[in-house]
Amino acid sequence: MSTANPQALIMPADWRDFFALTKPGVMRLVIFTAVCGMLAAPGTIHPVLAFTAILCIAVGAGGAAALNQWWEADLDAVMKRTAKRPIPDGRMERSSARDFGFALSGLSVMTMGLAISWLAAGILAFSIFYYAYLYTVWLKPRTPQNIVIGGGAGAFPPLIGWIAVTGHITWMPVLLFLIIFMWTPPHFWALALFVQIDYSKAGIPMMPVVAGERSTRRQILAYAAVLLPLSMTPWFIGGTGMIYGLSALLLSGLFLWLSIKVGLRTSATGDGMKPEKRLFAYSIFYLFILFAMLVADRFATVYGIQA
Amino acid sequence: MTQPSDIRPLTTAETDALRARQRERNKVMGLILGALAVLFFAISIVKIAEKPKHEAGEGVATAPVHS
Numbered sequence: 001m002s003t004a005n006p007q008a009l010i011m012p013a014d015w016r017d018f019f020a021l022t023k024p025g026v027m028r029l030v031i032f033t034a035v036c037g038m039l040a041a042p043g044t045i046h047p048v049l050a051f052t053a054i055l056c057i058a059v060g061a062g063g064a065a066a067l068n069q070w071w072e073a074d075l076d077a078v079m080k081r082t083a084k085r086p087i088p089d090g091r092m093e094r095s096s097a098r099d100f101g102f103a104l105s106g107l108s109v110m111t112m113g114l115a116i117s118w119l120a121a122g123i124l125a126f127s128i129f130y131y132a133y134l135y136t137v138w139l140k141p142r143t144p145q146n147i148v149i150g151g152g153a154g155a156f157p158p159l160i161g162w163i164a165v166t167g168h169i170t171w172m173p174v175l176l177f178l179i180i181f182m183w184t185p186p187h188f189w190a191l192a193l194f195v196q197i198d199y200s201k202a203g204i205p206m207m208p209v210v211a212g213e214r215s216t217r218r219q220i221l222a223y224a225a226v227l228l229p230l231s232m233t234p235w236f237i238g239g240t241g242m243i244y245g246l247s248a249l250l251l252s253g254l255f256l257w258l259s260i261k262v263g264l265r266t267s268a269t270g271d272g273m274k275p276e277k278r279l280f281a282y283s284i285f286y287l288f289i290l291f292a293m294l295v296a297d298r299f300a301t302v303y304g305i306q307a
Numbered sequence: 308m309t310q311p312s313d314i315r316p317l318t319t320a321e322t323d324a325l326r327a328r329q330r331e332r333n334k335v336m337g338l339i340l341g342a343l344a345v346l347f348f349a350i351s352i353v354k355i356a357e358k359p360k361h362e363a364g365e366g367v368a369t370a371p372v373h374s
Contacts, residue, residue, distance in 0.1 A: 011328055015335040048353045052346065115350045 017086035022062030036291035037158030041165035063104030067132035127156035151184025221263030244297035
């Protein structure tokens with residue numbers, strides 16, 4: 001509690017700031033991929049239970065985000081992009097974010113276990129631990145590969161959504177996990193290339209700051225090259241039909257093409273970083289459409305439109 | 308807490324602001340708890356109505372299962 005100015009009125013934090021702590025922007029992609037994982041999975045689930053599973057995944061992600069901001073408040077304070085978050089901006093006490101984060105995490109895991117299955121709950125618990133501890137506390141400040149590992153955290157939702165329906169792990173949900181895992185580094189490094197000043201100020205070893213632009217560009221290209229065959233693997237192993245397979249070929253092909261443009265170029269001062277911004281914007285579109293096509297493929301199979 | 312001598316009573320405006328903030332928080336908390344109660348009731352009903360275990364062929368007819 002602040003004692004600097006005893007006259008100042010200490011207000012309890014606004015509920016909107018608690019909501020902001022869950023990173024609602026990120027949650028949109030979490031919910032979307034979780035819903036897609038669920039819809040694409042073979043089998044049925046009662047709508048109430050489906051809603052509960054999605055809610056648990058979203059709330060768990062929100063809890064992990066709150067814990068992340070509790071831990072990183074000092075770093076957030078020195079970066080322009082994050083300085084206005086509730087804790088660095090002084091609108092909320094650090095301990096409130098910590099308690100809120102633990103409460104959301106615990107509640108979501110317990111509910112998932114009781115309503116859906118303890119396998120799904122266990123993976124949800126691990127994903128929260130993975131993001132809030134393994135990534136935030138341990139690896140992010142230590143290695144420039146932090147984004148590669150952080151990508152794992154974002155890759156869990158479709159996996160959990162799938163398993164909530166089927167009740168067991170097969171290759172398909174693992175492939176969905178791997179696709180997001182491989183997608184994250186080029187997606188994030190494209191962003192890091194045009195906002196790198198911020199990260200160097202906070203002392204986070206982001207790839208362009210540590211290994212230099214050239215190496216970062218090459219690695220974006222490498223990941224995009226792996227993503228092309230990987231995104232088509234669900235089709236190769238017979239997990240999906242042609243609708244998904246050809247969509248993946250087209251979408252990943254364009255992803256690779258935009259990555260080649262970023263990967264083989266050297267930026268000059270004042271060129272506006274256009275190819276990087278375009279790759280970043282496309283990468284978001286890419287993931288949305290790829291997962292939407294996965295669902296479309298499944299429905300086409302269910303209704304006999306494709307074999 | 309340790310320096311009560313420094314603390315002056317809140318002005319009316321400050322008290323109003325504090326109360327308004329508290330009321331707002333309570334309202335949101337109430338809504339969340341109410342929604343959770345409804346959700347848990349719904350989950351219970353579904354669970355009770357559900358057949359003991361997921362079996363192949365149970366529920367709505369679906370496409371051939373692929374893994």
